[in-house]
Amino acid sequence: MSVSPEKRPLVAVAALGGTISMVPGDGEDHAVPRLTAADLLGDLGENLEMDVRAETLAGISSASMDFATLIRTRDWAARAVDEGAEGVVVIQGTDTLEETAYFFELTWASEAPIVVTGAMRNPSLPSADGAGNILAALTVAADPRGRGRGSLVAFNDDVHAGRWVRKTHSSHVEAFSSAPAGPLALVSEGLVHYFHPAAARPAALPLENADFSGLVPIVESGVEDTGELLETLVKAGVKGVVLAANGAGHVSAGSADVIERALAEVPIVVAGRTGAGPTFRGTYGFRGSESDLIAMGATMAGWLDPRKSRLLLHTLLATGASRERVEAEFRLRGDLA
Numbered sequence: 185m186s187v188s189p190e191k192r193p194l195v196a197v198a199a200l201g202g203t204i205s206m207v208p209g210d211g212e213d214h215a216v217p218r219l220t221a222a223d224l225l226g227d228l229g230e231n232l233e234m235d236v237r238a239e240t241l242a243g244i245s246s247a248s249m250d251f252a253t254l255i256r257t258r259d260w261a262a263r264a265v266d267e268g269a270e271g272v273v274v275i276q277g278t279d280t281l282e283e284t285a286y287f288f289e290l291t292w293a294s295e296a297p298i299v300v301t302g303a304m305r306n307p308s309l310p311s312a313d314g315a316g317n318i319l320a321a322l323t324v325a326a327d328p329r330g331r332g333r334g335s336l337v338a339f340n341d342d343v344h345a346g347r348w349v350r351k352t353h354s355s356h357v358e359a360f361s362s363a364p365a366g367p368l369a370l371v372s373e374g375l376v377h378y379f380h381p382a383a384a385r386p387a388a389l390p391l392e393n394a395d396f397s398g399l400v401p402i403v404e405s406g407v408e409d410t411g412e413l414l415e416t417l418v419k420a421g422v423k424g425v426v427l428a429a430n431g432a433g434h435v436s437a438g439s440a441d442v443i444e445r446a447l448a449e450v451p452i453v454v455a456g457r458t459g460a461g462p463t464f465r466g467t468y469g470f471r472g473s474e475s476d477l478i479a480m481g482a483t484m485a486g487w488l489d490p491r492k493s494r495l496l497l498h499t500l501l502a503t504g505a506s507r508e509r510v511e512a513e514f515r516l517r518g519d520l521a
């Protein structure tokens with residue numbers, strides 16, 4: 185959709201670092217973050233029917249992303265919208281991009297879209313994908329049909345929902361997938377083609393007085409799962425635990441005994457480690473099955489994968505959520521029904 189010249193939208197762009205901003209210095213072999221938001225945009229915005237305001241908020245590898253940077257970026261984006269931006273683009277490394285997008289999905293209260301992007305090939309490589317991804321993200325952010333869709337990821341001309349997106353490849357430019365849900369839209373010839381109208385979203389989680397200190401680890405199940413790691417972590421004082429459980433939410437019988445004791449101390453969320461499909465609620469009854477874990481008081485993650493579950497649980501615990509609230513939020517955000 186083209187925007188009429190008298191109504192040029194303003195898009196605010198934040199750069200946080202990542203491969204997209206990394207080049208080797210003179211005589212150096214390896215790429216490190218160097219480029220600012222202005223460097224990344226170059227003259228990209230000049231021929232677009234929008235005004236672009238860009239700021240460099242960080243210059244990190246996304247492996248070093250933390251809640252402080254996420255909150256600072258979210259607050260910066262909210263201010264930009266208050267000051268008139270129609271949409272926001274956040275540029276960062278791809279390694280934790282899905283977590284940034286999901287954190288925004290949980291905490292972004294505005295109707296304006298917040299669009300996250302990055303690149304798989306740094307600007308010194310042939311066929312670098314950064315400029316194309318930024319162009320797609322700007323196009324999505326400026327389009328009024330992005331309103332009410334929360335957090336989006338524009339990558340390789342696909343548009344993904346922050347609710348579903350995952351990084352599924354370590355090197356291809358087609359590195360993100362929303363499987364099994366599929367992308368929300370694609371960008372083609374400078375236009376955004378949405379496949380469906382915007383769906384209703386749960387209310388944003390408030391972050392007033394949030395305290396993200398303390399650990400909320402993911403513990404993966406599998407062969408020789410004795411539950412000892414979980415026991416050690418709970419004794420060490422973690423705030424809560426996400427289990428990357430087998431299949432539809434199953435753990436070993438030994439782990440189940442530990443979980444039963446640990447639930448007296450901390451909330452435990454059971455997510456599936458497969459990368460696709462929901463946790464079950466009532467199919468199996470063996471020790472460590474989903475129905476056994478539910479009966480003990482564990483919370484099932486539904487469709488949320490362990491990474492997204494960790495972000496949701498940590499954010500809820502940071503704001504003092506009760507066990508009941510944790511259960512209710514996971515039912516709301518993790519289940520389709």
Ligand code: GLU
Pocket residue numbers: 201202203204244245246247276277278279280302303304305
């Ligand atoms: N592959 C990553 C990227 O695309 C490495 C660096 C990072 O995540 O910051 O940005």
